[in-house]
Amino acid sequence: MVSLPGSTAVAGIGATEFSKQSGRSELQLAAEAVFAALDDAGLSPSDVDGLVTYTQDTNQEIAVAREVGIGDLTFFSRVHYGGGAACGTVLHAAMAVATGVAETVVCYRAFNERSGRRFGQPDARIGGEPSSQGLEMSWHVPYGLMTPAAWVAMFARRYMHAYGVTSEDFGRVAVAMRRHAATNPAAWFHGRPITLEEHQASKWIVEPLHLLDCCQESDGAVALVVTSAERARDLRRSPALIGAAAQGAGAGQLMMTSYYRDEMTGLPEMGVVGRRLWEQSGLGPADIQTAILYDHFTPFVLTQLEELGFCGRGEARDFVAGGGIEIDGRLPVNPHGGQLGEAYIHGMNGIAEAVRQIRGTSVNQVAGVRNVLVTAGTGVPTSGLILSAE
Amino acid sequence: MTATAEADLHDRLMALAERQIAVGEVRGVAAADPVNLPMIRHWAAAMGDANPVYTDAEAAAGSAHGEIVAPPAMIQVWTMPGVDRDGRQATTPVDDVLRALDGSGYTGVVATNCEQTYHRYLRLGERPVPATRFAGLSGPKRTALGEGYFVTWNITWYSQDEPVADMLFRVLKFRPRERKTKPEAREPYPLKPAINKDTAFFWEGVGRGELRIQRCADCGELRHPPGPVCPSCRSVERTHVVASGVGEVYSYVVHHNPPVPGRSTPFVVAVVELPEGVRIVGNVVDCPPEEVGIGMQVRVTYRQMDDELILPMWVPQES
Numbered sequence: 268m269v270s271l272p273g274s275t276a277v278a279g280i281g282a283t284e285f286s287k288q289s290g291r292s293e294l295q296l297a298a299e300a301v302f303a304a305l306d307d308a309g310l311s312p313s314d315v316d317g318l319v320t321y322t323q324d325t326n327q328e329i330a331v332a333r334e335v336g337i338g339d340l341t342f343f344s345r346v347h348y349g350g351g352a353a354c355g356t357v358l359h360a361a362m363a364v365a366t367g368v369a370e371t372v373v374c375y376r377a378f379n380e381r382s383g384r385r386f387g388q389p390d391a392r393i394g395g396e397p398s399s400q401g402l403e404m405s406w407h408v409p410y411g412l413m414t415p416a417a418w419v420a421m422f423a424r425r426y427m428h429a430y431g432v433t434s435e436d437f438g439r440v441a442v443a444m445r446r447h448a449a450t451n452p453a454a455w456f457h458g459r460p461i462t463l464e465e466h467q468a469s470k471w472i473v474e475p476l477h478l479l480d481c482c483q484e485s486d487g488a489v490a491l492v493v494t495s496a497e498r499a500r501d502l503r504r505s506p507a508l509i510g511a512a513a514q515g516a517g518a519g520q521l522m523m524t525s526y527y528r529d530e531m532t533g534l535p536e537m538g539v540v541g542r543r544l545w546e547q548s549g550l551g552p553a554d555i556q557t558a559i560l561y562d563h564f565t566p567f568v569l570t571q572l573e574e575l576g577f578c579g580r581g582e583a584r585d586f587v588a589g590g591g592i593e594i595d596g597r598l599p600v601n602p603h604g605g606q607l608g609e610a611y612i613h614g615m616n617g618i619a620e621a622v623r624q625i626r627g628t629s630v631n632q633v634a635g636v637r638n639v640l641v642t643a644g645t646g647v648p649t650s651g652l653i654l655s656a657e
Numbered sequence: 658m659t660a661t662a663e664a665d666l667h668d669r670l671m672a673l674a675e676r677q678i679a680v681g682e683v684r685g686v687a688a689a690d691p692v693n694l695p696m697i698r699h700w701a702a703a704m705g706d707a708n709p710v711y712t713d714a715e716a717a718a719g720s721a722h723g724e725i726v727a728p729p730a731m732i733q734v735w736t737m738p739g740v741d742r743d744g745r746q747a748t749t750p751v752d753d754v755l756r757a758l759d760g761s762g763y764t765g766v767v768a769t770n771c772e773q774t775y776h777r778y779l780r781l782g783e784r785p786v787p788a789t790r791f792a793g794l795s796g797p798k799r800t801a802l803g804e805g806y807f808v809t810w811n812i813t814w815y816s817q818d819e820p821v822a823d824m825l826f827r828v829l830k831f832r833p834r835e836r837k838t839k840p841e842a843r844e845p846y847p848l849k850p851a852i853n854k855d856t857a858f859f860w861e862g863v864g865r866g867e868l869r870i871q872r873c874a875d876c877g878e879l880r881h882p883p884g885p886v887c888p889s890c891r892s893v894e895r896t897h898v899v900a901s902g903v904g905e906v907y908s909y910v911v912h913h914n915p916p917v918p919g920r921s922t923p924f925v926v927a928v929v930e931l932p933e934g935v936r937i938v939g940n941v942v943d944c945p946p947e948e949v950g951i952g953m954q955v956r957v958t959y960r961q962m963d964d965e966l967i968l969p970m971w972v973p974q975e976s
Contacts, residue, residue: 409962410970
């Protein structure tokens, strides 16, 4: 059996600027990010033989290949479930490389999520199709439960009830992310930290979530170059080894609305991912110097800390209140500012930050980084990575 | 009404009209009060008629009349029945026609003509007597108000036996257009569920006021949301039970932003745990959002969202 851990690496990262109105097509954004990632790796388009993106991406692999000037493709694949796809694209790429299906695979995500189709806006069509997903949505959408914030808020309320968590506990996550973003020039919220009071005063989106519990909406693109560890060592940058990569869905899983399982206070699918990551890498929570935790909404950052074993059930609020997720804390979380602070590129910008942390080139560099854990979308079938230094 | 019945009705009405015309003039009851200054003063004030000949004895004495006279347009006032129509009013030949029209569904009435001719001024103390002649019936006519008959009559007012004023009066008696029995078609509710073979039983139940939970026909396991295969025993034989209709709020949200099509904010959506052992999502209604809480006891209700869709929702159990 081909062994995944350590045999592949992220050799290049690239991104467009993060904005609210890119002024260009999503395909152009994708091409720009791919060029940037290839330049970063010191590779040319002709070196690429595989492309992976999200099922939600509007740019077909062949379209990106045409624009970028990539020739023959021997591998192309899509990963499903919204932002849950993020680390999954790297998993698919790594599997293709590890098995010899492809040599150099680029993962990309490009969208005008702010100036184009906004995921946070209700779309009456999502419950309309008698597909399995449409039928699933039909238990919720007719009641107006149809935005990501609302779906997450339902979990958040139960989580608060179970562990005595407050809106301020959620707010501390937002404050930390904005503090990190404030010193990141690439972040939309560069130079704009917030206070807990501002979080509390921000308008309700869906109780118990305030506006500042919700990540921003962004235009932009990110691309990653995945190749073998052996090849990566010969390239321009020091490789970020893929120490572990996993996807996970839990029993009784639904898209964003898994309200019918025994508990609503955890993220079993992230538990699946976490167990696979620890198994593959042979590492544990204590071996992680910084984590990129998917932060489309603040409550699930707390849940992930618990689900991945960084603290016990119901203890995340104290972990956060005690400064645990700050740059100098026990587990610095999202040094780039996350999606709350840097940009919402469906989790791909977080993977790029993980690579920078391994390289030691982040603007908010954590000291002594050997291993970074990255997660993808929460509330959906998801994925995760552990990237490691040589 | 059939065309034949309509023709019969018309013939009967016209025959009645002929008879009532033949009745000729029928004298009514004399004015309850003689022509008097207080009523003139009120009327003149109400109409804004400041002519002193109606109210000022001195000025009137110097006028062509030589005394106070009543405004001619007051002629109907003197003999108009009061609010308390106590039978002092004599019948007129018009009454039977109006009654017949009412009885045939021409219940609406609108005055269309009123033409008065004054022969002389009335003086204080005179007691005019009205006399009514039925003048004619014409119709049926289609009008904007509905189909109807025009009914015309004349009244002559006498003082002693001297005619002092005449009036032609015409009304339209019409059949009010039938109110639409259907309420205006509702705006289609935009948030429709997708329904297929696996879920139709639930929505059919909702249409009958039943909250149905899928039950495996082999192992008996209850399941919501439903699906085609029992996850416990792989059976595809399924039936349902009707839930008791009570439940407990397991979690909930209050939606404020952004606006949701077909909904006004804020609104509450809850995950409701049923005593049968499954959970279901629905709105909590008839309850201020701030009073909703986890553990709240609720019971099901059904709301018509548009002409097609009914949704099960939840109200506090004590209400």
